[in-house]
Amino acid sequence: MNWTTYVSYFFGGIFLTNAIPHIVSGMTGRAFQSPFAKPAGEGLSSSTVNVIWGFFNLIVAYLLIFHVGTFNLYSTPDVFAMGLGCFLIALFTVDMHELLLHFRRYGVHPYYEGFFGRIAGHGAIHVS
Numbered sequence: 001m002n003w004t005t006y007v008s009y010f011f012g013g014i015f016l017t018n019a020i021p022h023i024v025s026g027m028t029g030r031a032f033q034s035p036f037a038k039p040a041g042e043g044l045s046s047s048t049v050n051v052i053w054g055f056f057n058l059i060v061a062y063l064l065i066f067h068v069g070t071f072n073l074y075s076t077p078d079v080f081a082m083g084l085g086c087f088l089i090a091l092f093t094v095d096m097h098e099l100l101l102h103f104r105r106y107g108v109h110p111y112y113e114g115f116f117g118r119i120a121g122h123g124a125i126h127v128s
Contacts, residue, residue, distance in 0.1 A: 005069035006081040012064030013085025015057045022054030 025032035026047040034053045037043035045053070065071050065082060072078050 001069060001077070006077065008064045008068035009071065009078060009081035010085040012061045012068075013082040013087075014089045015064060016061035016082070017086040017089045019054045019057035019061060022050040022057065024054075026051030026054060
């Protein structure tokens with residue numbers, strides 16, 4: 001299989017995983033961040049916007065996974081490529097959330113302390 005197919009499955013996994021928090025927040029009626037929030041990166045979008053954004057992510061994931069190549073759920077390389085996308089975006093999201101909480105809590109500028117919360121003794125996630 002062509003390597004671009006695996007790249008498509010990888011990004012399909014990213015979009016699939018990104019859909020989950022938006023749809024869940026929207027269905028529970030809670031505001032949540034989306035690309036349409038104001039101010040960007042800090043504001044919250046309505047539950048309706050999040051449901052729409054979540055389903056858009058699902059559609060993109062579906063197109064990337066099932067309409068590029070022939071995705072086979074029983075093929076280890078296919079599932080690994082998609083699963084790696086799911087895993088890495090989930091890990092990145094958790095780590096960035098912890099990092100932002102740390103910066104808000106201690107008033108530290110992110111560019112001075114490094115990436116992924118490598119700040120000893122302040123409750124941030126440590127990645128070695």
